[in-house]
Amino acid sequence: MSSREANDGPVGVDARVGRSGGAGGGTLSLLGSELLTLFRRRRTWALLGALALIPILIALAVRLSGGPPTGRGPAFLDQITNNGFFVGVTAILVAIPLFLPLTIGVVAGDAIAGEASHGTLRYLLIAPAGRIRLLLVKYAAAAVFCVAATLTVVVVGTLIGWALFPIGPVTLLSGATVGVGDALLRFLAIAAYVTVSLLGLSAIGLFLSTLTTVPVGAMAATAILAVVSQIVGALPQLEWLHPWLFTHYWLGFGDLMRDPIVWDTFGDNALLQAGYLVVFGALAVGRFLTKDVLS
Known part of the structure; x- marks a missing residue:
């Protein structure tokens, strides 16, 4: 029996329902149970660990090589040796096209399909959770993971940059220089920006998860759509669609x-x-409300 089955089988579901489905239970209790389940999984920490490796590898590569040639590599890469703060920003630039969508796809794509594939979805719906509330909780958990994933890249990048390179006032793209405190607030704002960017993808992944009982299919489809969207966005012939x-x-x-x-x-x-959330959230609700749950 896999660790997922051990944690989320009938007994595990009874525990989750018991914490959220009673008279004193509610949406927040169900969300707390879902988050506890999500962050107890070794897979979740493996995903966050893989994201943490991105800024670490960038920092070590720059440190050991003495820095990249000027003008080559991702934006801000040639600034790292002068200011370690740029490790986190460079890592975000590297992670957002592929690595972040992959991890978000795993969590969002598994939301409903994973429960169905392990035979736990019916147990959750037997409880007074309700289908719409279950969808809301699953999406909220995916959104929390978006926050955790983005902060992992930014925070680890800032810490490893602090450890390996000089830290000081940051020169902005506009040419102005700001202090360390201001720079940290801007990096948190960047983390918030990237988190918001991933919320539409999470809604797409949740909808795809309602279409199948094979979570790997929903995960892969979510990540592939992110890649396809970026490819289309790079084609000038389709500029009207961008x-x-x-x-x-x-x-x-x-x-x-x-x-x-x-x-x-x-x-x-x-x-x-927000538009993608509304559209694909509505599609997910429509699909899930009419879905025959057999497992």
Whole structure:
């Protein structure tokens, strides 16, 4: 029996339902149980560990090589030797096209399909959780993982940069220089921006998870859609479609590295992700409410 089955089999589900389905239970209790289950899994920590390796490998590579040639590699890479703060920003640039979507796809794609494949979905629905509330809780858990994944890259990058390189005032893209405290707040704002960017993908993954009982299929489809969207976004022949792609603003957090901060891209990105959340959330609800749950 796998660790997932051991934790989430009928007995495990009874424990989760017992904490959330009683008279004193509620959505917050169910969410707490879901988050506890999510962050108890070794798979979740393996995903976060893989993300943490990205800034560590970047920092070690720059440290051991003495720095990249100027103008080559991801943006900010040639700034790391002068200021370790740029490790976290560079790691985000490296992670957001593929690695972050892969991890989000695993969690969101497994949300409903994973329960169905392990025979636990019916047990959850027997309890007074309700299908819509269960979907909301699953999505909220995926959103919390988005926060954890993004913070892992930024925080580990900042710490390893602090340990291996000089730390000091940060020169922004606009040419202004800000102190360490201001720089840290901007990096947290970048983490918030990237988290918002991933919320639309989480909604897509949740919808795909309601279509199948094979979680690997939903996981793979979610990650593939993220890659396809970025490929389409790079084709000038389809420029008319670019503003509608959920990946369109993913790399727009550079505006947070200006003085004063330009919030327009942040707002446009949030509005776009909200649109995907509404559309694919509605599709997920419609599918899940009419779905025959046999396992």
